[in-house]
Amino acid sequence: MKIDLRELFAKNALLILTPEDIGPSAREFISKYGSYMRLAGIEAKRESGYAIFPSKTAPVEQEHTAMFEEWVAITDKLRVETSVVMNFYTDRWFARDPKYQSVSARGNAVTHQVCPNREEFWEYGAEIVKELGSYPIREIMVFGTGFIRDSFCFCERCREAFAPRVGQEPARLNYGYITENPDYHRAWHEWRTEIVMSGLAQLAAAAREADELTERAEPLQLTVEIPIDPQTGLLEGAKTENGLDPARIFDVTKSVVLNLYPWTPVLPRKGTPEHDRLLEALYFAKDYKRRGGSVVLYRWGVSSGEKVDEVMAIARDAEIDRVAVSFRFPESYAERRESAIGGV
Numbered sequence: 001m002k003i004d005l006r007e008l009f010a011k012n013a014l015l016i017l018t019p020e021d022i023g024p025s026a027r028e029f030i031s032k033y034g035s036y037m038r039l040a041g042i043e044a045k046r047e048s049g050y051a052i053f054p055s056k057t058a059p060v061e062q063e064h065t066a067m068f069e070e071w072v073a074i075t076d077k078l079r080v081e082t083s084v085v086m087n088f089y090t091d092r093w094f095a096r097d098p099k100y101q102s103v104s105a106r107g108n109a110v111t112h113q114v115c116p117n118r119e120e121f122w123e124y125g126a127e128i129v130k131e132l133g134s135y136p137i138r139e140i141m142v143f144g145t146g147f148i149r150d151s152f153c154f155c156e157r158c159r160e161a162f163a164p165r166v167g168q169e170p171a172r173l174n175y176g177y178i179t180e181n182p183d184y185h186r187a188w189h190e191w192r193t194e195i196v197m198s199g200l201a202q203l204a205a206a207a208r209e210a211d212e213l214t215e216r217a218e219p220l221q222l223t224v225e226i227p228i229d230p231q232t233g234l235l236e237g238a239k240t241e242n243g244l245d246p247a248r249i250f251d252v253t254k255s256v257v258l259n260l261y262p263w264t265p266v267l268p269r270k271g272t273p274e275h276d277r278l279l280e281a282l283y284f285a286k287d288y289k290r291r292g293g294s295v296v297l298y299r300w301g302v303s304s305g306e307k308v309d310e311v312m313a314i315a316r317d318a319e320i321d322r323v324a325v326s327f328r329f330p331e332s333y334a335e336r337r338e339s340a341i342g343g344v
């Protein structure tokens with residue numbers, strides 16, 4: 001895959017780079033492309049759970065820490081606005097431990113996503129936000145923030161917490177029992193949204209703490225990923241399947257990144273009903289902006305100028321000002337797609 005980075009930087013989309021994209025020397029990369037860069041993104045905590053900065057909390061890929069620190073220092077000096085990506089519940093290192101794995105309604109544990117119903121994991125994430133917030137960055141984009149889908153999470157802890165709310169024994173709670181009663185199903189959605197929001201509130205509090213410890217002119221922005229995919233019901237699906245409601249997130253961080261068609265390879269063409277449905281789902285972005293919030297339209301696996309243009313055209317139609325892309329698909333894409341829309 002040959003990527004023309006100059007062409008992509010010139011489009012003024014936020015490119016979210018990995019250490020593999022940048023190479024061993026941040027200085028070398030920036031001396032080559034710096035004059036085209038106004039914005040820069042770098043993945044700081046990967047879905048593997050590893051940090052590429054010298055974290056005292058998360059496990060670290062030591063070979064990248066010098067590059068990360070150099071990257072942040074130089075972009076700050078050049079006044080390039082830097083965003084870093086932090087994967088939150090998507091964390092294969094933490095999810096090795098069966099105690100933290102998210103479990104599907106069929107009883108299958110996934111090893112790439114931590115159950116969101118874990119206060120100690122929120123504290124873990126909050127520590128990482130504070131660590132990242134000590135660098136001169138503008139924003140942390142938090143990916144992997146919600147439940148995998150409606151049929152998650154059926155781990156022991158979630159069953160024990162939710163079953164009494166619908167008059168059931170934890171051991172006998174199953175997905176059919178919840179979905180056959182609309183009141184129970186609604187209670188399930190509300191309970192899961194509450195959990196996600198509590199986790200995000202903890203991260204937001206950590207960002208404010210980081211502000212107090214640094215002399216940042218603008219508060220550190222915490223931007224929360226919301227998947228928008230036709231196979232999971234677009235925005236309605238994000239609310240019910242994942243527990244991610246932009247209106248609720250507005251009250252906590254005022255900033256979201258919409259992951260456009262994460263599980264669907266082809267974007268809709270203008271003039272098609274699918275395109276209309278997408279724009280309808282993105283309509284809330286105008287209201288967000290009007291109220292002082294921020295919306296980023298993001299797509300992964302975008303490796304050519306034409307593909308960036310496709311995302312930018314949708315952003316323009318939806319009146320979304322910020323576009324972000326990454327060249328690669330997530331490392332465990334097939335597995336994550338299977339758990340999000342397959343038969344796990």
Ligand SMILES: [Zn+2]
Pocket residue numbers: 101102103115116117153154155156157158159
């Ligand atoms: Zn759980």
